[in-house]
Amino acid sequence: MNILVTGGMGYIGSHTCLALYKAGFTPIIYDNLSNSSIKVLEQLKIIANHTFEFVEGDINDRDKLEATLNDYNIKAVFHFASLKAVGESTEQPLRYYDNNVSGTVTLLTAMQKSAVKQIIFSSSATVYGDPQYLPIDEKHPITATNPYGWTKVMVEQILNDWCLANEQNLAIALRYFNPAGAHPSGLLGESPTGIPNNLMPYISQTAVGQREFVNIFGNDYDTQDGTGVRDYIHIMDLAEGHVAAFSTHQKDSGSLVYNLGTGKGYTVLEIITAFSSSANVEINYKFAPRRAGDIASNFANASLAQEKLGWKAKLNIKAMTDDTWRWQSKYPNGLED
Structure with missing residues (x-):
């Protein structure tokens, strides 16, 4: 099964491509390289002994998205393409809403035209705002304390409405906490351009x-x-969580949410x-x-993911x-x- 991975050259996306390939799926990477390197492709090839297909494109380019979905016979989308710096989002809110929210609407519009009905969304624990209680479970009220967080809240609502409008659609929002670590080979890790935000x-x-x-x-x-204080989760555990969510629910429909963290x-x-x-x-x-x-x-309280997906963070x-x-x-x- 071919899966489009938007932002697949980035930190989380690239590690998830490896997990998808290991699980028997074929990831097709779609990325504008705004905060990643083309050299990631070579690292992926060395690690997996496989050449991953790559399309250079922007999330707001609907024509290119439609062409990619159709040309590669895409069946599902893993959506990582996002601006992600909390501090920067308070300084450049319109840029964040344009990329993260408008970009997702553009992606969903292209998916709808191409009859692609399944999406796994890279959400965030920022949708819980300032916690009312700890550990945070999925029933915690949704809010945000910064524009980046609000973009995640808004996209989750959009995905929920998208599923309500078509009972065949599946959207899984994975609310993860603080990704950390690198591939154990040392060949792939977080490589931000400029000053790191994490x-x-x-x-x-x-x-x-x-x-x-x-x-x-x-x-x-x-x-x-x-x-x-933050809940840091190893990038390999996080990547496995994405695969577990899709593998568990790929024959289902509706809007679902899971926390991915260590607790x-x-x-x-x-x-x-x-x-x-x-x-x-x-x-x-x-x-x-x-x-x-x-x-x-x-x-996090990530017990729901353990119960429903059989997933639990293993790495300390x-x-x-x-x-x-x-x-x-x-x-x-x-x-x-």
């Missing part, structure tokens, strides 16, 4: 000497050491300590003011920091060496 690549770039210190945004939160939260300082151990280097850090839209603590924080360091030390400048 904690783990910022720490790893500091450990390898690219950056002088890690900025910790806020040390006055109501947490055990004053720094933010355990770590502070920023705990992650820095774990990474220091993996890299065997001291990692310098400085405290900075809180970022707009950030929250104190966020971690040491595996995340070990694998990230293996990737970063092999490719200090990402894939742009």
Whole structure:
């Protein structure tokens, strides 16, 4: 079965392509390379011993989407193409709504015209806003604290309405927490362009000497050491979660949601300590003011995914920091060496 993977050259998309291929599916990658490297294709080929099909295109290009869906006889879409920086979204909200929300509407319109009725959506725990209780389950009220989060809320609503309008449609929104780690081979990992927006690549770039210190945004939160608490999930576990969701529900219809997380939260300082151990280097850090839209603590109740999908995160924080360091030390400048 051919599956279109939008944003498939990115961090989560590329690892999910490997998981899909391993499970017997044929991923077709669709990406505009705005925050990824064409060199990802070669890394995927080395790891999987398979040449993945790639179409360079934008999520807002409906004609190219329709052509790709038809040319490759696509049966389902895994939708990762998204702008994803919380801080940047507060500075450039229209850009985020255009790409994340309008782009998804364009994709769904192309899918509808091409009779593609199944989509797995890369949602986020940001749809829970400032948690009313912890751990967060799927019944937690939906809101957001920043434009990036609101784009995820809006797309989930759009997918729900899309399914209500056609009882044959299937949309699965996977609300995941904080992806981290890298492929255990060290050949594939998170390689953001410019300054990283996620904690783990910022720490790893500091450990390898690219950056002088890690900025910790806020040390006055109501947490055990004053720094933010997040639920970090290994990228390999996350990729397997996507495959489990689709494999379980590919003959079903309707709008479904699942949390994908470990259920355990770590502070920023705990992650820095774990990474220091993996890299065997001291990692310098400085405290900075809180970022707009950030929250104190966020971690998952992922029991529904375990019950319905038979999926549970297996890899711990040491595996995340070990694998990230293996990737970063092999490719200090990402894939742009």
